[in-house]
Amino acid sequence: MNKSNPNGVDLLGPLEPGYRAILAPHALSFLIGLHRRFDSRRKALLEDRQKRQAEYDAGGLPDFPEETADIRASEWTVRPAPSDLKDRRVEITGPVDRKMVVNALNSGARCFMADFEDASSPTWTNMVDGQINLREAIRRKIDFTDDKNGKRYRVSSDAATLIVRPRGLHLDERHMQVNGQPISASLFDFGLYLYHNHDALDVRGTGPYFYLPKLESRFEARFWALVFSHAEEVLGLERGTVRITVLIETLPAAFELDEILYELRDYCVGLNCGRWDYIFSYIKRLRGHTDRVLPDRSQITMATPFMRAYSKRVIAVCHRRGAHAMGGMSAFIPVKGDETANALAFEQVKADKTREATDGHDGCWVAHPDLVPVAKAAFDDVMTGPNQIDRKFAVTGSAADLVAAPDGTITEAGARENVDVAIRYIAGWLAGRGAAPIRNMMEDAATAEIARAQLWQWRVTGAKTENGIGLDASWMEEAINIAEAEILEDGQYRLSGPDEVKAAAKLMRELVLADDFDEFLTLKAYDQLTKGLQVSMRLTEFD
Structure with a gap:
């Protein structure tokens, strides 16, 4: 066991070449400020999640908060998106390793969501190397040589707009301890990226853009608004320099869409339907409800009524508030060596993205560069402008619709x-x-x-x-x-x-x-x- 360092910082991961530049004292000072100011609030929010879970376990169900009815009823909008986030018809997502960063930025997608969270295993080297890779990519100093063919790849001049997803509020970064306590993984990922790159991003005419994962309430949205405001003040940035998209991938969050946008109205440019985590959250939060047990996961699609109600509500609320409504991930990838299976995968992606575009989504996710043209074509066929925010929809669907038990079988x-x-x-x-x-x-x-x-x-x-x-x-x-x-x-x-x-x-x-x-x-x-x-x-x- 290591003795704690009550008056300073312990780094418990190896210091590989280049790490000292990322983990420099001035950068660590910025992280420490975030930790000391916000970590107790973060932990209180995690305790609130468990209190709500106890209510669900006792038979309760999520509902729209009565105390925020005025926010849902009143007219207001979020701050308009910056120019390079107005058209997001196809975004590619993936981990932050060097090869992925280069290939994703060159994929032809409008945006690349560089993922420190669910697409990355949080080893120390993955997390710090990822910060180095993004820092070099922004400055166009990154390259990659394919070991198989010896070909060298660099970031092209028309690279995708970079968006970063830090890890969720529930995770710690145990390799960095402040006064003997691990720092929040969310604040570690967010803080290092913002600190090292805000100036370089501004030079390139873009900004520090983020996806926020797994939020469950307006209170968690307020937490992030306070973090952003504080970080901007410390770094001397104008309010609203940080721009974010919130993943609506938890069941409770679907009942507070307006509220989440309202709390983050100076920062938020959109909401995303994180469909796979949303299914997980439905199971997790309603795990004690025997009348809401889901069938085989392959039977839960975006056509399933509770999923359909969720996605339609996200679109309607977002467009009313002037925000993007992003569609979810198509997890299909090209099938090598099987032309029939490969053609079927491409057809399924095209159908999924056509549905999203027709419903009113402003963009979507794919997991592989070869699927960027497929998704783009689907949106190009439907969406004549950079987005569909001007298409307005009535906000429909009841609380019961969002938790309705689907039909299906367990096999x-x-x-x-x-x-x-x-x-x-x-x-x-x-x-x-x-x-x-x-x-x-x-x-x-x-x-x-x-x-x-x-x-x-x-x-x-x-x-x-x-x-x-x-x-x-x-x-x-x-x-x-x-x-x-x-x-x-x-x-x-x-x-x-x-x-x-x-x-x-x-x-x-x-x-x-x-x-x-x-x-x-x-x-x-x-x-x-x-x-x-x-x-x-x-x-x-x-x-």
């Missing part, structure tokens, strides 16, 4: 797929890989969260498959054992190694068979990434 094949995909993904995550191609889909942490949440809920609620098979603890144990053995025996653990597969299966048993539901699997998995930390640098000049 043994679906349950076994949940086990298999979750183990494969978690193994890759433990090996340092946060975005993983599995069965021709690009999966991130939300996939594993849905899978393990469904398995836990099915077990706890006594669910049975359509053929009458009880998904009890013994079935879960056997299914995990079988999946682990098959993955190890067939050698298809190329995302990781056998040790990570075994660790992932062990973690799945703990999560699925636990009496209580774990809020995020990444919290448990992070324990394994941060074993045996040792102080690499100790600074005491921050007394």
Whole structure:
């Protein structure tokens, strides 16, 4: 165990070449200021989440807050988007490794969402290297050489607009401790990027743009507004220099769309339908409601009534408030060596993006550069201007619509797929890989969260498959054992190694068979990434 440093900062990750420039004392001072000013408020907000969960567990359901009815009823708009965020018809997302950063910026997409969160495993090297990669990309000093063909890639002159997603409020960055306490991962990611790049971004005619993940309430939105205001003041930036898009990927947030936009009206340019995490949040928050158990995750699509109500509400509220309504991620990726499967994947992406554009979304996400033209064509066919904010829709849908139980079935094949995909993904995550191609889909942490949440809920609620098979603890144990053995025996653990597969299966048993539901699997998995930390640098000049 390391003794804490009560009067300063401990860095517990190795200091690789280039790290001292990113983790310079002046940058750390900025992070420390954020930590000391906001960390207690962050922790109080996390406690509030658990208080609301207790209400849901007791039979309550989310609803529109009575005390903010005037905000929903009154007329107001958010600050207009900057010029390079007015057209966002296609955004590509992915982790912050060097190859992805270069390829995504050159992909032809309007924006690249560089993801420190669900598409990145939060190893120390991933997180700090990611900061270095983005810093160099902004200054056009980044390049990448493909080991296979020896070709060198640089960022093109018409690169995508860069947007950064920091990690969620629930996560700590254990490799940096202030007075013996880990700093918020959100503040670490946000603070380092803003501190090092706001000037260089301004020179390029753009700005510090962010996606905020997993917000659950207007109070969490207010937290971020205070963080932005404070950061801008410290750095001498004009109010509204920081611009953000909020991911609506939790069930409670869908009931406070107006309120979230209102709290962030000087900063927010839009909301995004984070569909996969939204499904996970539906399961998590309503886990005790036996009348709202979801069927196989493959049966939950954007045409499912509660998902449809959610996306339509996001569009209507956003356009009323002058904000972008961004569509969700299409997780399909090109299928090499199978022209039929590849054509089907492209057709599904085109259909998904056509629906989003027709509904009124102003843009969408894809996970692979080859799908940028497909998504762009879908929006070009429908959207004649840079966005569709001028298309106004009545804000419809009741609270009941947002929590309506969908039709569908639970199948043994679906349950076994949940086990298999979750183990494969978690193994890759433990090996340092946060975005993983599995069965021709690009999966991130939300996939594993849905899978393990469904398995836990099915077990706890006594669910049975359509053929009458009880998904009890013994079935879960056997299914995990079988999946682990098959993955190890067939050698298809190329995302990781056998040790990570075994660790992932062990973690799945703990999560699925636990009496209580774990809020995020990444919290448990992070324990394994941060074993045996040792102080690499100790600074005491921050007394």
